Amino acid sequence: MKGIPTILITVSPEVSAQMRPPRALYPKGFKIGNSLGRPGMRDLQKNVLSDALELLRKNTRPGEIITIEYLEYGEQYEPPHVKTPR
């Protein structure tokens, strides 16, 4: 088999969607620089990573970005939006 299965963890879902990644997880409201969560929050980081890995085995649609909310992250941030040309 040629190719390696990948799972992307993205905090910029609109930007990532343009590249149509095979599989992707958006942890809702995580800010840029916090792909897995905040520093030292190992349980949260583990939840995000295990959820991402489990998406490898789920029947997701190629190019689709799956959003999961993690309340333990705390304050949420607005992700960057893609400017559409006028």
Next chain:
Amino acid sequence: MTISRKCVPFTPFERELSKSTIAIVSAGGVHLKDQEPFNIADELGDLGFREIPQDVESSQLMVTHHHYDHSDADRDINVVFPIDVLRDLQAEGFIGGIAKKHIGYMGYTMQLKAMYEGTAREIANDIDKTSRADAVVLTGG
């Protein structure tokens, strides 16, 4: 920029996670402290990448990237490069193993074609041929 019209390069994954080896490829500008930092002075971006060994200590890693706030990663590299988290998941039997090699690169470039056709392919080949990874976790900043 418009949505890519290229076919989505989807590779099926049919293994058990508990028997699978996982690699990390991060666009977050992660590298070993004793490796050459990414060239943030080049406004076009740095097209290089750094190999990170299987047995790396997270304290040996750092970030060179000037297009996101990496102060949290400076305190805990796992927020963009979850090597210790992978080890926890391996210890729990959730995954089978850690790949022999991981990759860090600087996910900012004004040279998209060179990144897509050059760097990305080199990274994929490197991981495919030498890391023994069954799957790859991709992270950004």
